Amino acid sequence: MDQLEHQILEVNGIDLSLYSAGPKMGRALWLLHGFPECWHSWRQQIAPLAAAGYRVLIPEMRGYGQSSAPRDPAAYDVLTICADIQAAMDQLGQHQVCVVGHDWGAPIAWHLALLEPARVNAVVGMAVPFGGRPKQPATDIMRQLYAERFHYILHFQEPGVAEAEMDADIPRTLRMMMYNTSAAAPKDHFLQEKPAGAGLFDGMHDPGTLPVWCDAAAFTEYLHTFKDRGFYGAVNWYRNFERNWQRTETLADRQIEQPALFLLGDRDPVGTLEAYTLKQMPKRIAQLEQHVLKDCGHWIQNEQAEQVNQRLLDFLARHYVAT
Template identity: 60%
Template structure:
């Protein structure tokens, strides 16, 4: 990881920090992280891809670490997040790239594939599936489904509330997320807080050392959780702004990976079933004994699947 270089770009009205590794003449591969993570989430994939001859580009997404963290909620809508990466690709002169995304990074990657059908030649997404534009904003559906019980996405909606809880002890917050993914599936009253009733975190899992966690902690120490949480506050705006994408399919060859213990698989069960209709060239793998942090929990298997998929004609 020490042989990567860091570049700060002025794109789309912000500064975007991008880590770059691999041979300069290598085919470009972009790795987009999710919540609550950072570029270091790809620490196992960067050296493997670089060693295979790819030029790897790993941004700190808008709101994270040294990248800009605008105050306005609307500054984090989906098309704006996509435009950050589109303009960064323009900056580097990329005409053909592979796009890889996990969690919220997968959401951005899916939509970049729709927006850039010629430039993005292959797509690899992890944890968050795609089944086209919903008939109405997802947040409306969630408010109906979770009217009388807790849901973390609904909890994230009120500006300032979740930030206060998560920022109070950033290392404890991140330890809980990395150690216990069931924190997102808790059964409790609708007016509860995310970490209410959650025990003191125990030892870190084997795939996340203290040194690794320190990188995550530093990322959120910079701006706190406000910017990343603002990604969750644009469901209605995203739905309104993506009307022109309604009915479009993702036509690129696509690899989708998810862990068999990933809480997102519970939330998105219906989307998973519908995904093949929206992604004609789809290859899917469910990784056993694996939760949400898939590229670290099962790094060897993820890397093998990535390199096999990228190495095909």
């Protein structure tokens, strides 16, 4: 971590904050974080991957940290965010890359693989599977299924509501999100039923302490990511399901052809939410390798860092050799 470099790239109409490590001539390996996280969520992967010879690139995604955070929710659709990373790759002269994404970073990684079959040689997704373009926007389906029940994604749709709850006490928000979707929480506790109109944190437990996989120094980096502007940029990603569906029509019939690795924690509530997508994934990814990690919640690269690193390095050695 002492060898980290930092720069601000002007790409796609925004400033993109980018950390990097490893040999400058090493093959490019992008690590894309999710919600509500930061570049530092990859802290346990950076050194092993750099030591293996990869040029590791870790952006603060649009809406986070030192990167730009437009107010307009429409500025956060999946193809626009992909274009941020594509423009950065162009600026850095990268013609061969591997992309790794966790949580919201996973859909970006999957779509980069679809959009850039010649440049993206291999792809890794964690926590969020790829099932192709649905027959209708996911939020339309949610509104049908959750007309009288709470769903956090539907709760996120009204600008200003969820971020006000989250911004009121940022350390508490992060602690609660980390705990309630981790292996330490009761299984699928995050998905407990509550009535429509409930608040985001109703019924959620605040452990009051940090999880074992996030020490005080790491937590400081998470706090730094959100302290100045809060969560509005991060939550705006969720306000584009319909726009994403509209803009990806030309990708509807495409299959991911590159070697692909998918990792999921056995106690990750996303596994329940995305059960149907998980079944569809082998039909949409031609060369798919999947692993479920035991005693692991949503924060997979931190909760089971050693296992994740072993899986990553093994996959890369077979499909994206460093030199």
